[in-house]
Amino acid sequence: MKPKLNASSWLRDSRTWITGMVLTFCAFLCLFAPSVFRERSSDASFDQVLAAVTETMDMTDYPQADQSVIRSKLGLDAAQFPGIYYGRTRNAMKAEEMLLIQYDPARKQEVLDAVNQRIQGQIQVYEGYAPEQKARTEQAVISVHPNYLLYITGDQARQAEKRFLEAL
Structure with a gap:
């Protein structure tokens, strides 16, 4: 028999998942944003x-x-x-x-x-x-x-x- 999924446990699990995704996205930005927005060397002679x-x-x-x-x-x-x-x-x-x-x-x-x-x-x-x-x-x-x-x-x-x- 499957355990019943109640609304409060589902809400708690989805909040945990969303929080994890937000933290992962923030970590990604912290690591890669500087290389994306860094000023590039000029090709002008x-x-x-x-x-x-x-x-x-x-x-x-x-x-x-x-x-x-x-x-x-x-x-x-x-x-x-x-x-x-x-x-x-x-x-x-x-x-x-x-x-x-x-x-x-x-x-x-x-x-x-x-x-x-x-x-x-x-x-x-x-x-x-x-x-x-x-x-x-x-x-x-x-x-x-x-x-x-x-x-x-x-x-x-x-x-x-x-x-x-x-x-x-």
């Missing part, structure tokens, strides 16, 4: 991104520096990156500088640390004698993506960031 960023800029304050300057100012070896542009004003009394760099995503933190160290160093330099340049450095734009970074100070920074984001 470095030359295309650089052209888009600098297209309407006055590059007078951002003349391209050579590898030795990149190494001394940022501590980065330009030869180790697929694409890098570093421009710095030649006027020591101005804070304008720009770094556009493409990197392997595994090196993202290294690049970000170098930029943050540069900014802190510049703030310390300008602190004593050029408060307006210190403020300009503190307002620098840093836009970080899985395989690209833009760092720029100056009046054209927000426009450059906008073009940078569009180019990616």
Whole structure:
């Protein structure tokens, strides 16, 4: 003879089943959602991104520096990156500088640390004698993506960031 199924036991069993399904779904979301919503690396070529960023800029304050300057100012070896542009004003009394760099995503933190160290160093330099340049450095734009970074100070920074984001 089969045991009778009463309404309260059926309700208790279905609540347990539904709770288990909800918990399983939440666990699934916690494990897999980050990989679904993670920002992807850009396929744009470095030359295309650089052209888009600098297209309407006055590059007078951002003349391209050579590898030795990149190494001394940022501590980065330009030869180790697929694409890098570093421009710095030649006027020591101005804070304008720009770094556009493409990197392997595994090196993202290294690049970000170098930029943050540069900014802190510049703030310390300008602190004593050029408060307006210190403020300009503190307002620098840093836009970080899985395989690209833009760092720029100056009046054209927000426009450059906008073009940078569009180019990616």
